[in-house]
Amino acid sequence: MDADELQQRLDSLAGELGCSVSLDAVDGSLLGYSSQRPGADVVRIEAILSRHVPDTVLAYQRSHGIDDATGPVAVPANAALGMEQRTCLPLWSGTRLVGHVWVLHPGADLDDDSLRSLEAAGHRLAELLGVEARVDPAELVADLFEEGSTTALLDMAAERTPAVAGRLVFLALAPVVDLRGRRAPAPTTAPTDVPHLRTELGRSTRHGRTLLVIGRPAGAGPGPGDVRHLLASVDQPCTLGWAAADARGDGDRENGEAALSTAAARAILAADCAAVDPALPATCGWDALGIYAHLLAAGPIAWDASSPVAASDRSAEMLRHTLEVYLDHAGSAARSIDALGIHRTTFYYRLDKISRMHGIDLDDGLARSGAHLALKAQRIRAARDRYAWSDRLAERACRPTSPPAPRTAHR
Known part of the structure; x- marks a missing residue:
């Protein structure tokens, strides 16, 4: 979108109509506005300062059908919002709404000649915004x-x-x-x-x-x-x-x-x-x-760790879940039992089976850390396969961010 041409078009239209003109994106963001003319209301000033139409005003404007109309729409004044009467021209690029032109005219309606001038200017503004809208x-x-x-x-x-x-x-x-x-x-x-x-x-x-x-x-x-x-x-x-x-x-x-x-x-x-x-x-x-x-950060090679609980065990899934919950709760039996919703006898039976049949010494900190890493690596593989991660996704995420530039001290 050519910002200079946009400003020129808005100023030219404002001069022709003798009214303040502004251009909003569909979401209410302020894209441009003409030089100030008498009669600016609270809403216009706030929109210029914040670069966005207030939400309550946007809702009021939309209630008058500005997102569906194909020609000028008269929007009455609203004293509660601090808003004078104005006319909106929706801008369409093909079948896509790309913005709204607003003409502020407190105390007097736009005549037919002014409306024709508004629509003529709107065609070129729609073309300018349409170029941007083609970027999906x-x-x-x-x-x-x-x-x-x-x-x-x-x-x-x-x-x-x-x-x-x-x-x-x-x-x-x-x-x-x-x-x-x-x-x-x-x-x-x-x-x-x-x-x-x-x-x-x-x-x-x-x-x-x-x-x-x-x-x-x-x-x-x-x-x-x-x-x-x-x-x-x-x-x-x-x-x-x-x-x-x-x-x-x-x-x-x-x-x-x-x-x-x-x-x-x-x-x-x-x-x-x-x-x-x-x-x-x-x-x-x-x-x-x-x-x-x-x-x-370690990359795919670290995600291939084998499960600490052999898949050949018919109760492998149950034991893996029990072990992971136990390790997630930092080895707290009470919190693990509560999270699993099982009897403490059942819980200790499962831990004993994990130790005896799968060779995991739960009293050894390094063994516990290794088992925990392997279980989380399985989770990462599940996410990678389900969501079809690209080869570079993890690499991008783990890329170090640049430190802020050092400031030069001024004496």
Whole structure:
């Protein structure tokens, strides 16, 4: 989208109509506005300052059918919102709505000549936005499951939501695979109620899980959005992995793009690992992965560890589950019995069988660590196979992020 031509078109239209004009994206983000003219209301000023139409105003505007209309729509004043009357022209690129032009005209309706001028200008504005709309956000996000290029995504974010300035959050939703056991509680670092989901840039689904990219405007909290809302929006139990990154970083665009690619991979892997292991919290950031982060960093060669419980044992699955729960609870018999929901006699019988028949000395710390690693490696293989990880996904996630550039002291 040519920003100079866009500004010229908005100023020209405002001069022709004698009214203030603004251009919004479909989600309410402010894309541009003309020079200020008399009669600006509270809503216009707030939108310019925050680069986004207030949610209550957006809902009021949409209630007048602006997302479906193909011609100008008169939107009455609303004193409670601090909003004067205005006219909206929806902009369509083919069958796709790409934005809204707003003309603020307090106290007087637009005449027929003004409406014709508005529609004529709208055709060119729709063409300008249509060029951007041809870039399918879903395709850009889909690439993050594979190679992880963020160049086009970063350009799109800069165009659509300038206030974001490269601050992106990645949210990955994965359907739960293993429903056994109790889900671990969310860590204190997990996001719970952070706004700005309205700045979603795109989403894509691959192999049953969904990745969302959300812009985080300056001044927003550090988390990725209202997680409870996201988890409630799906019709099956899901885990949510998340990671945030700032592409501005040290000012080097290449480093910034790499940081975004790493964050996307971390969100995907966090969701995938939590989906196959209830020992992880349902809302899981990279820092909450614990032993999984180390195994992922070690690479596929570390994921091939054989199971500590031989598959030839008819009760192998039950014994593996018992052993893993026991190790997940740091060898606490009381907590393991509670988590498994079995009698203590049954529990100790299983531990004895694990020791006698499978040669695992549970009194040996190194033996316990080895068994635990092998069990988690099995989980990683299950996630890799179920979600068809690309060869580079774990490599991207474990790539070290560039340290911030050192500051020069000023005397």
